[in-house]
Amino acid sequence: MNLLKRRLSCVVMAIIVLLTASCVPAENKKEDKLNVTVTTTMLYDLARQIGGKYVNVQGLMGSGVDPHQYRASAGDIVKMQRADVVVYNGLHLEGKMGDVFASLEDYGKTVICAADGIDESMLIKHDGVYDPHIWFDVSLWKLAAKEVANGLSKADPDNAAHYAENFEVYDKQLTELDKYIRKRAEELDENQRVLITAHDAFSYFGKAYGFKVMGIQGVSTAAEAGTADVIALAQFIADNRIKAVFVETSLPVKAIEALCEAVRARGFETSLGGSLYSDSLGDETNGTNTYIGAFRHNTDTVIDGLKGDDEIE
Ligand SMILES: [Zn+2]
Structure with missing residues (x-):
């Protein structure tokens, strides 16, 4: 009886190890890039800016697609399940994608919600609902960028310094963009x-x-x-x-x-x-x-x- 128990627990352990190995971008896979799946085109660009050469980014929504109306296909679910990291905007921008992000998180996947980097006091509310269009204020998008950088570092600690460095470079570019917008607005x-x-x-x-x-x-x-x-x-x-x-x-x-x-x-x-x-x-x-x-x-x-x-x- 004891022997059977031990054998069973060995099998369970093996399964857990296998599952863990497939979920975590293991330290041993140094040659491999981190696979990142994102929802919108804005996040596609952001993940590439921060991840640089250490990530493969795959986007679910193409150019011209309305994220409010987007429904995840079976293929999208597979892409997210196979990814090391999933990034989404949050604040119900991807409102038709339901609780797919929460369930991915339950299975141990690294899931980054870009809006989590922004304090609620900085968000705009319409009729009691948060406005999800956070990318239209560059200072808020910087916070989203920081959240993505932190998430990638957590998923891939070996390259954390690179993600931090890429963030610093991109943050400066965003500062320049912000200055440009303000300067042009002064013309009016x-x-x-x-x-x-x-x-x-x-x-x-x-x-x-x-x-x-x-x-x-x-x-x-x-x-x-x-x-x-x-x-x-x-x-x-x-x-x-x-x-x-x-x-x-x-x-x-x-x-x-x-x-x-x-x-x-x-x-x-x-x-x-x-x-x-x-x-x-x-x-x-x-x-x-x-x-x-x-x-x-x-x-x-x-x-x-x-x-x-x-x-x-
Ligand atoms: Zn919209």
């Missing part, structure tokens, strides 16, 4: 700083850089009330002579066009100021496949559009 008068878009993604941008932010979709959920809100918004644009409103790459242009039309009916001409990368980065062709590239593009598009001068590139 206080009353010109009004950012009107299709959905309510830019609250953090508004708070950090001194813009009043208004979104067509954010102001209402009911279709009937929506029409009244669009009329009120159109009147506001005409009254304040706001020179441009903006399209988002991940959302249809229709609602914004209807808004321009309603403004025109009130005797003022506002233009489509260009496309902004809101919940997804762009691609390599115009350099918007990085967070810094996309944010610079957004900043230039907004400032040039609101100035309404001939300097638009």
